[in-house]
Amino acid sequence: MVQYSALDATFAALADPTRRGILRRLGEGACSISDLAELFEMTLTGIKKHVRLLEEAGMVVTEKRGRVRYCMLGTNSLEREVAWIRDYQFSLEGRLDRLDEFLNRTEGTS
Template sequence: MDYHSEILTPIFQALADPTRRAVIGRLGRGPASISDLAQPFDMALPSFMKHIRFLEESGLINTHKHGRIRTCTLERKPFQMVEAWLAQQRQLWEGRTDRLEQFVLAQHTKETE
């Protein structure tokens, strides 16, 4: 379970920026080139490129270059890892409420004895 932990850090870090989340949103509709992706943002290209590299290094996207154009694609596995972690947390919480319910039930039983 915990071996996920390390890899989640760069993923959450990558998701913690609005520009990068917007890029992810765009890539959800299909692959795109750097300049296509950069176009909506009021930002110098090298600054934008840093976001792309961050996304790539965290594993959230893949890129490959054909000629002078670099195309970016979404990678789904990291999202599944985040979802798995969230599910695990939810399970913890729900496990607890189950125990709470049992506790409340037990109290109720005692009181009505």
């Protein structure tokens, strides 16, 4: 069974364009919170909030080295989320197929 709290955390994390941008940037390699703040023209506090949400979803991991906190991609492979989307897509396609069948049966009966 799908755990909706995990899905909620992931979809909430992905809902924001800044967080998607952070993930895109971390796909190139680890970088510091300061570098992310500069890249996205945000305050350190603002970028930390975004990173925290990504961490909670398992999409980002942070590590402190000296006085600098580095971010890198986490271990969330999005398998749960892909499975949920696939199930939803299957359900939706089934409904659309039934609608198509209904329209084909009723076509020309008026």
